[in-house]
Amino acid sequence: MLKAVILIGGPQKGTRFRPLSLDTPKPLFPIAGLPLIQHHIAACANLEECKEILIIGSYSASTMGQFITDMQKEYTMIIRYLQEFTPLGTGGGLYHFRDQVRAGNPAAFFLLNGDVCADFPLRELWKFHEERPNALVTMMGTEATRQQAIFYGCMVREASTKAVTHYVEKPNSYVSTLINCGVYVCSLQVFSIMADAFQRKQDEFYSGNGQVSPGYISWEQDVLSPLAGSNKLFAMQSTNWWSQVKTAGSAIYANRHYLELHRNKYSKSPCTIIPDVYIHPTAAVDSTAVIGPNVSIGAGVTVGGGVRIKESIVLNNATLHDHSLVMYAVVGQEATVGEWSRIEGTPSDPDPNKPFAKMDNQPLFNSDGRLNPSITILGAGVVVPGETILLNSIVLPHKHLNRNYKHEIIL
Known part of the structure; x- marks a missing residue:
């Protein structure tokens, strides 16, 4: 035993x-x-x-x-x-x-x-x-x-x-x-x-x-x-x-590999899927959405028409409105992304040209005090209005954005 x-x-x-x-x-x-x-x-x-x-x-x-x-x-x-x-x-x-x-x-x-x-x-x-x-x-x-x-x-x-x-x-x-x-x-x-x-x-x-x-x-x-x-x-x-898994970026990397390991467990979806993708059975996904590769969608998520998601994790009860784009990002629980908004981060994967390379897990800020490029994170309950661009940024929970952001932490 x-x-x-x-x-x-x-x-x-x-x-x-x-x-x-x-x-x-x-x-x-x-x-x-x-x-x-x-x-x-x-x-x-x-x-x-x-x-x-x-x-x-x-x-x-x-x-x-x-x-x-x-x-x-x-x-x-x-x-x-x-x-x-x-x-x-x-x-x-x-x-x-x-x-x-x-x-x-x-x-x-x-x-x-x-x-x-x-x-x-x-x-x-x-x-x-x-x-x-x-x-x-x-x-x-x-x-x-x-x-x-x-x-x-x-x-x-x-x-x-x-x-x-x-x-x-x-x-x-x-x-x-x-x-x-x-x-x-x-x-x-x-x-x-x-x-x-x-x-x-x-x-x-x-x-x-x-x-x-x-x-x-x-x-x-x-x-x-x-x-x-x-x-x-x-x-x-x-x-x-x-x-x-030390940083949010390493969660996106791990997500990709676990999806690949367990791909035979995941059900099909009526929308366009680029493998590997996990979609919770309770998620509502429009048939015109394009999802993948390497995306996980949690319980109760709503994905509107024409939405594009890749290399991302969308947590429970989040809502992605029509024609929004999410790439290299984590969308928090009950967060909302408005129509035609763009949520995009920078991948922090290991260097593919170096054998045996691992995740670097860089600090949040570089030596100049600037935010290191990384995936974009929306905390729980964040609201991104329509036609907003969010690049390489981290948004703490329950914030209601009112403009575009790039390389910022929104407190």
């Missing part, structure tokens, strides 16, 4: 995802028609050996309650949310709820970061882990460019055994192009390593040297780094698609 743990952080994280995370928790943001972490759950549910999924974070139980109820109805397995009493880091929450993870004595458990998107090769990872009796943790790795690798956890592997001999989280200088994907298989014995890390944190805190809560543990720095070189940490390199 196996279990899975999904780490989702809390509302104090995901600031680069605003304003989308102001009304929808980032783990529940819909990508390709499913909440972000439902893709994780679906991947775990495909393994018949996986009997329970524990979701750990510091969001309130009421915030996650309806989602958990929906997931338990959809999947024939136990799915529970465990709320941290305070943010405990990437390892602290896992250690705090170790008894719930160990209950039933699973052979091992998957550990997945909630902000990654991937074609999760969980069965291959589990088999790789089983073939190495010494392994306490086996992580999924992928190749990145030399320039981008320093923004991730970097590892060095022993060529024949695949044991990780060196691991550094976001190093200051080049270590390796093999990076950590935030997807792991762990044996239960890893909690003894975590107990040592927990004790060190306690000692530091109560001796006056600790800077954070004594229960705070960094999985990467307090567990993975010390395990490297001990012949207990291994890495399986995967060539499957993988990306992080």
Whole structure:
């Protein structure tokens, strides 16, 4: 029997995802028609050996309650949310709820970061882990460019055994192009390593040297780094698609790949479709609209005649009036786009000319204090009047625009 743990952080994280995370928790943001972490759950549910999924974070139980109820109805397995009493880091929450993870004595458990998107090769990872009796943790790795690798956890592997001999989280200088994907298989014995890390944190805190809560543990720095070189940490390199969701632009990129992975699940529509497209069954789409490629349309959305949408996500109950254009954008819940309006952003995809390139996740502003070109975001309830142009801009929720905007944040 196996279990899975999904780490989702809390509302104090995901600031680069605003304003989308102001009304929808980032783990529940819909990508390709499913909440972000439902893709994780679906991947775990495909393994018949996986009997329970524990979701750990510091969001309130009421915030996650309806989602958990929906997931338990959809999947024939136990799915529970465990709320941290305070943010405990990437390892602290896992250690705090170790008894719930160990209950039933699973052979091992998957550990997945909630902000990654991937074609999760969980069965291959589990088999790789089983073939190495010494392994306490086996992580999924992928190749990145030399320039981008320093923004991730970097590892060095022993060529024949695949044991990780060196691991550094976001190093200051080049270590390796093999990076950590935030997807792991762990044996239960890893909690003894975590107990040592927990004790060190306690000692530091109560001796006056600790800077954070004594229960705070960094999985990467307090567990993975010390395990490297001990012949207990291994890495399986995967060539499957993988990306992080740190910014709204990365959600558009992930949307494209998840649509491609699950294209056989999506129903046809009477309008002109350029694959791949997801349209919720309750959306009302005019037959003269042209949608795609790489578009997700949520529940209750109204799409008028002659509307053109590409490379975008349109959230629940939004309205796009006749002949409007939406490209490289996220249209928030209950937002309205008027007739003949143009909503357009700039894609922030990885460089297609560089093998293994990942999303750059640029900061909001460049060194000159100007807004970096990115996708356009309409927050929840935004109203864009007819014949308005909005380029490379971010509009916070419930704003009523009265003119054209370009490269601006509308507060």
